[in-house]
Amino acid sequence: MGLKNICLSLSLVSGLAITPFSANADFEDAKKLYTNKAYDKAFTEIKSLAEMGHLEAQFMLAESYEHGYGTEQDVTLAYSWYLIARDNKHPDAKKKYASLRKSLPSRREAKETWRNLDKKFGENILKKDLYPVVRPVSFNHANYVKTVHVEPDYPSFVQDGKVSAWTIMQYDINENGRVDNIKVLASLPKKQLSPYIVEAMEQWRFNPPTDIYGEPRRIEGLTIKYETTATKRKQQRKFSSLQENYVSQMKQYRDLGDSYYQYKYGLLVEHGIVTDDKPALDYYLAAAINGYSEAQFKLAQCTLDGSWCEKDQTKAINWLTHAAKNQHVKAAYRLAMEFLNYENVVYDPRKAVDLLKLATLKGYIPAIAQYASILAVSDDPEIRNPADAIKYAEQARTLDPNNPMLLSTLGIAYSELGRYEKGESLLNEAIQEASRRKWSVDNYLDLLEDYKPSMVASGL
Structure with a gap:
């Protein structure tokens, strides 16, 4: 059975690679690693910061490629990142890129590499796809x-x-x-x-x-x-x-x-x-x-709700991605919810599940509740796991025992495991509690209707 609106809503964006939580990529920490010659650890953080437009990180990334610090030596990439840093007004970048020109295997290839990098991480594309634009009116x-x-x-x-x-x-x-x-x-x-x-x-x-x-x-x-x-x-x-x-x-x-x-x-x-x-x-x-x-x-x-900067979904998703990689559980949860909006051009429950699982392991209750729901209702056999759905839903109920979403998740999960009487009882409880809380009951009624044939067939 398909994911329903009960999985809540979210957003569009394609080609985002979701990776496990990593250490927070703060520049001062990356700089310390670099200074202490822990290049393997420093490289990933420096690269992430450089791609967001951090000027000093761009210069250090170019230096890393030039000397093979934490990565394979690549004079062409070093030259290209020095050019990016020069364009962003780094005081030492012009001299460095000029000194590398004579070492390039191919100047034509180097220029092409720089153009490709500039299209992804140059100032103009960062302003277009990442940096928010302030607006005078705000709300709270x-x-x-x-x-x-x-x-x-x-x-x-x-x-x-x-x-x-x-x-x-x-x-x-x-x-x-x-x-x-x-x-x-x-x-x-x-x-x-x-x-x-x-x-x-x-x-x-x-x-x-x-x-x-x-x-x-x-x-x-x-x-x-x-x-x-x-x-x-x-x-x-x-x-x-x-x-x-x-x-x-x-x-x-x-x-x-x-x-x-x-x-x-x-x-x-x-x-x-x-x-x-x-x-x-x-x-x-x-x-x-x-x-x-x-x-x-x-x-x-800010870019999602347009409160004190201009609304821009692409920028919002990009910032959520950066924050989620830096162990921000609310960002991981919100990004997962964006991937669960099946009405958007891009709909990727598997990416959502990966994010929710990570946030669940961090103990964030809203993520635990949502993760349990997906495990119960997904029609993807690689995601669906009714037994785990019950485990996580019960964990989330510690704060809100009668939460309609959790009751419905349990109802679905028990029904999927063939315990139809318990499942029907929990779904009915979800409907009653949603009504009491003045929530919309339509989704819960739909879920009960979807499972009625199986319940009737079982003799209920």
Whole structure:
């Protein structure tokens, strides 16, 4: 039987090679490996960063090909990457590529190799297929209908205006409209407000988000800022000095090319903690090119939903791919969901299964639930595995025992194993629970209808 809308929706893009999670390809780590002559380990990371447009990585990749560091020596590829680095204004690349010309086996072949690389990784193609374009209007949590809102219950010294503080929070909205995966992204002073904010956010409720088919879906990576200001000028001046030192130190690391602090500084710009001539997107992009997976995932989200940059599915898929390779489980899950949209030009459940399996092994519950569903309903014999579907669905039920999707997965899996009475009972439970949660029940009714003939034939 075919995968149904219950497997949720996703997207298009072809020719993407899905590989297992690897070490995070951060430039500083790659540079350390390279400097310590661990060329075999450094090469893969340097190549990945160079292909995203990292200037120093492009130069180091050319150097690796020139001398055979971590790869076979290839003067033609070295010459071509030096040309790419030169075009991107690396100060030493022009001299290097010029010195290699006389060593080339064939200048014509070298020029052709460079043209092919430029078509894939040159500045123009990266702008077209990878780098987001900022847009002036943005949206955030306010775009989702909140049915229950609770303000933080700060202690009296905060409510009485005795402290200045701010905190930037990240959270998801799950299929039931509840908030989960709450995380503090940045705060000053540390932990001044966040414990009270977390307690309040856990009580928020939203209308369950849905896709275009009315099916429930997760919304991931929303952010919100909370701040409070002291009433007395002495305390305001003290906090202003503290924040100035905080931002100054962050800028120092940012300017040294530290991807973590490039990302963090982007958060401060986005949420108005600091003012800057550049938009937050510039700092997120710098961090992403430097290999920081959180920044890569943020750019993927932005280009998927068009929140504060222009919507572009190709760019979104490319960033999800980079982030997933860097062990970002949410990116792996989201990319898998893109491959499961059977209405798109490219539909590849096998790639989706590979990604979901990796995220499942990392313990990400939404991925475990989706993986179990595919194992139960797939008509591909290399994917279908009802026994494993039951195992993973039960694992996912630890957080939401009556989740309709999990109940239906169990119903299908038991039916596939010939336990039709149990299967029918679970599918009926799924329908009732979906109705109670005000989810669309159409898919669950379709599943029950699909399995009715087998149940009737078994004597039920």
